[in-house]
Amino acid sequence: MGSRGGAKVLQLSRASRMRTKLQTALEASVLEIEDVSHQHAGHAAMRANANNKDGETHFNLKVVSPKFEGQSLVKRHRMVYDALADELQSGLHALSIVAKTPQEIGPK
Amino acid sequence: MATIIQLSPIHTPSLRIFSSHSSQNTPSLSFYLPAKALTFPSISLKPYTTAKPRALVVTSAVKSLSETELVPVPAEADEIAGKLPADTGVYAVFDQNGELQFVGLSRNIAASVLTHRKSLPELCYSVKVGVVDEPDRAVLTQSWKSWMEEHIKATGKVPPGNESGNATWVRQPPRKKPDLRLTPGRHVQLTVPLEELIDRLVKENKVVAFIKGSRSAPLCGFSQRVVGILENQGVDYESVDVLDEEYNSGLRETLKKYSNWPTFPQIFVNGELLGGCDILTSMQEKGELAGVFKK
Numbered sequence: 001m002g003s004r005g006g007a008k009v010l011q012l013s014r015a016s017r018m019r020t021k022l023q024t025a026l027e028a029s030v031l032e033i034e035d036v037s038h039q040h041a042g043h044a045a046m047r048a049n050a051n052n053k054d055g056e057t058h059f060n061l062k063v064v065s066p067k068f069e070g071q072s073l074v075k076r077h078r079m080v081y082d083a084l085a086d087e088l089q090s091g092l093h094a095l096s097i098v099a100k101t102p103q104e105i106g107p108k
Numbered sequence: 109m110a111t112i113i114q115l116s117p118i119h120t121p122s123l124r125i126f127s128s129h130s131s132q133n134t135p136s137l138s139f140y141l142p143a144k145a146l147t148f149p150s151i152s153l154k155p156y157t158t159a160k161p162r163a164l165v166v167t168s169a170v171k172s173l174s175e176t177e178l179v180p181v182p183a184e185a186d187e188i189a190g191k192l193p194a195d196t197g198v199y200a201v202f203d204q205n206g207e208l209q210f211v212g213l214s215r216n217i218a219a220s221v222l223t224h225r226k227s228l229p230e231l232c233y234s235v236k237v238g239v240v241d242e243p244d245r246a247v248l249t250q251s252w253k254s255w256m257e258e259h260i261k262a263t264g265k266v267p268p269g270n271e272s273g274n275a276t277w278v279r280q281p282p283r284k285k286p287d288l289r290l291t292p293g294r295h296v297q298l299t300v301p302l303e304e305l306i307d308r309l310v311k312e313n314k315v316v317a318f319i320k321g322s323r324s325a326p327l328c329g330f331s332q333r334v335v336g337i338l339e340n341q342g343v344d345y346e347s348v349d350v351l352d353e354e355y356n357s358g359l360r361e362t363l364k365k366y367s368n369w370p371t372f373p374q375i376f377v378n379g380e381l382l383g384g385c386d387i388l389t390s391m392q393e394k395g396e397l398a399g400v401f402k403k
Binding site: 040073074077078081085088093094095096097098 | 371381385
């Protein structure tokens with residue numbers, strides 16, 4: 001993977017692909033992506049899959065999007081998962097998602 | 109502090125071996141060992157002993173039993189929060205007639221009382237609680253002892269639940285349900301599609317958690333947290349190990365499609381996907397879970 005970009009391998013990291021996809025799909029006003037794969041390096045499912053050696057399997061996400069307005073948590077998470085469907089197909093294993101609307105974080 | 113005192117006697121003997129002549133400071137330290145050993149393990153519950161004035165005056169960390177306010181025990185788990193502290197301390201349980209039934213100590217008074225309320229609703233009508241700020245075991249034991257002694261002194265009786273041999277109030281080890289299996293085995297041809305088995309399972313059971321690993325030994329941190337939250341809520345739930353290739357072969361892929369949810373764990377309530385670990389956690393933090401499980 002990542003042969004297209006040649007020298008610009010970093011540009012093709014899963015994290016940056018995720019950023020683009022989420023930004024496009026959800027018009028997020030806040031988008032934090034944190035790779036926490038190392039915390040899960042030892043766990044059973046990860047050891048079983050050799051493709052996951054190079055990490056980028058577990059992420060913490062914080063997304064603030066006006067599109068979450070009026071949506072249940074399940075729906076919000078589904079919207080995130082839908083945007084990242086390809087990644088989930090190709091080795092992205094788990095996301096920890098905080099999905100909020102601009103209003104919900106407003107008072108801060 | 110107590111741990112330091114406990115440790116020092118261990119060190120002193122070796123010191124004494126090397127310098128037996130300079131033993132001036134060691135006796136005072138090693139003196140703690142027998143004194144301490146006498147203090148708490150040997151509380152006798154026989155009424156006779158109470159006539160004896162309390163020789164070891166350790167100021168109790170809690171108010172006396174009679175001074176403590178009696179609080180009715182709420183019937184529902186979600187009402188207990190706020191009414192009873194989830195702190196370390198002692199508690200005295202009274203039945204409907206105001207008879208003291210049991211004095212216990214706990215690291216989480218609210219949880220312990222809730223457990224009693226569930227297993228012994230008729231005996232667990234109201235409680236008195238005394239929070240012990242000092243988390244030290246000796247202080248806790250002392251508080252328990254002071255309540256016991258006060259009651260014995262006043263009535264001449266040991267609370268029935270505290271009589272030796274009475275196991276009514278002893279916490280039963282939580283019986284862990286076995287995880288559910290969807291199929292009889294990998295090599296058995298299914299007559300019903302897996303998808304339909306999932307559908308039936310989540311609709312016939314109020315709460316189902318699809319987790320990685322078994323409920324007694326979850327293999328992933330998120331599944332572990334989910335099990336913890338469900339146990340904490342006292343929810344009667346079914347669990348299914350999605351990593352069990354023998355009895356749940358193919359479940360992961362099928363379930364992902366069934367629920368339109370790409371990750372595990374997944375929690376279903378009344379046939380509907382409630383969400384994964386994040387959603388369960390966030391609902392717990394907002395105090396929304398009890399309502400969901402009650403319906």
